[in-house]
Amino acid sequence: MGAVWHPECFCCNACKRPITDYEFSMQGNQPYHKSCYKELYHPRCDVCKQFIPTNSFGLIEYRAHPFWLQKYCPSHEHDGTPRCCSCERMEPREAQYISLDDGRKLCLECLDSAIMDTNECHPLHLDILEFYEGLNMKVKQQIPLLLVERQALNVAMEGEKNGIHHHLPETRGLCLSEEQTVSTILRRPIFGFGNRVVEMMxxxxxxxxxxxxxxxxVLYGLPRLLTGSILAHEMMxxxxxxxxxxxxxxEVEEGICQVLAHMWLDSEIFSGSGSHIASSSSSSSSSTSSKKGTRSQFERKLGDFFKHQIESDTSAAYGDGFRVGNEAVLRYGLRQTLDHIKLTGSFPY
Known part of the structure; x- marks a missing residue:
């Protein structure tokens, strides 16, 4: 510091008490007790709220979610700390995520807009159909939409004769073409002690x-925006x-399906009239927008996260397929891109 101090004048910049220890910390030209400095500047884990420990080299080492920037101790990746099945954030120690009956965990923020049964999903189903109609891509057949548990989704996937492409740790949606019997969720589950499902019909x-x-x-228990993007994908x-x-x-089929999911998310996040960005009916748009209500700041952030997941996907079919397909749609338009796919089986370049 290049100065001489009276012992009683050499004080910590945080607690203002004299520093009597032989070792102290500096921030700029300001001295601190080591304990005060640690309290102020040493990062804490967003999960356990403890100071993030140093590694074997004496360096502070932590992990951070690439989108949410949630910082946490490396040990939490292996100690069974749950992640939300929707937003992927780790469960903080002071919070208690909802436990769905299939083992998934759902944070309370995602639960706020979660769709839990087939009847709850009906308005969203209509919304997606109107979105497609607004793109001059009306789906003319009535297609049943069912919200199901993870096990029912896996059973249905095994019953499909056509190849199904998926790369996520779990399948979240399916477009079926075979006759089979599916177990669908009839009524919103009831949560009891410990935020666990106690009744599922x-x-x-x-x-x-x-x-x-x-x-x-579509897998039940996911927020409206994620459910909608999955539905928009499967509808394609x-x-x-x-x-x-x-x-x-x-890479062509999954890519163009991801493009439609991304377009729907875009319309929900940035359009004042919800998914009716493609519709010319202002009265219909305002009516639907009022039914949805004002979207919370977290839900808007959640929508950005789901878009980020699509954009940053590293798989060949979903990620590369989306990026090539999205570039084609931006360059040639959706209709010309679809015509080219039908004619050649590939995206236009």
Whole structure:
């Protein structure tokens, strides 16, 4: 510091008490007790709220979520700390996430807009259909939409004869083409002690093949924006099948489906009239917007996160397919891109 101090004048810049220890810390030209400095400047874990420990080299080492920037001790990646199945944030020690009956965890912020049963999803289903109609891509067949548990989704996937491409740790949505019986969630589950599901009412639903698509299944318990993006993705699979598109390569079919999911999220986040960004009916738009209510700041942030997931996906089919497909749509427009896909089976360049 280049100065001489009276012992009683050499004080900590934080607590203002004299520093009598042989070792102290500096921030700029200001001295601190080591304990005061640590309290002020040493990062704390957002999960356990403790000081993040130093590694074997004496350096502070932590992990951070790439979108939410939640900082946490490296040990939490291996100690069973739950993550929200929607936003992927780790469960802080002072919070208690909701435990769904299939083992998934849901944070309270995501629970706030979560869709829990098939009836709750009906308005969103209509919203997606109107979104497609606004793009001049009306889905002319009535396709059942069912919210299901993870196990029912996995069973339905095994019952499909057509190849299904997926890369996430779990499948969240399916567009079915085979006749089978699916267990759907009839009523919103009831949560009891410990934020756990204590009552879940389901019923079997027999799928009958009247066209190329028998049903769309979506995993229950996800926020409205995530449920909607999954539904927009699966609806594009249905639209392709119903409009005579031949079997496409995974990167083309999944890519264009991700483009539609991304477009729907865009319309929900940035349009004052919700998903009716593509619709010319202002009265219809304002009516739907009022039904949705004002979106919370967290829900808008959540929508940005779901877009980020699509944009940063590293898989060949979903990630690379989306980026090539999105570039084609931005350059040539959606209709010309779809016409080119139908003619050649690939994206235009």
């Amino acid at each position: 389901t019923e079997p639903y027999k799928l009958i093949r009247r066209c190329e698509v028998t049903a769309i299944l 699979h249905a639209w392709l099948r119903l409009n005579g598109y031949s079997t496409l390569r995974p």
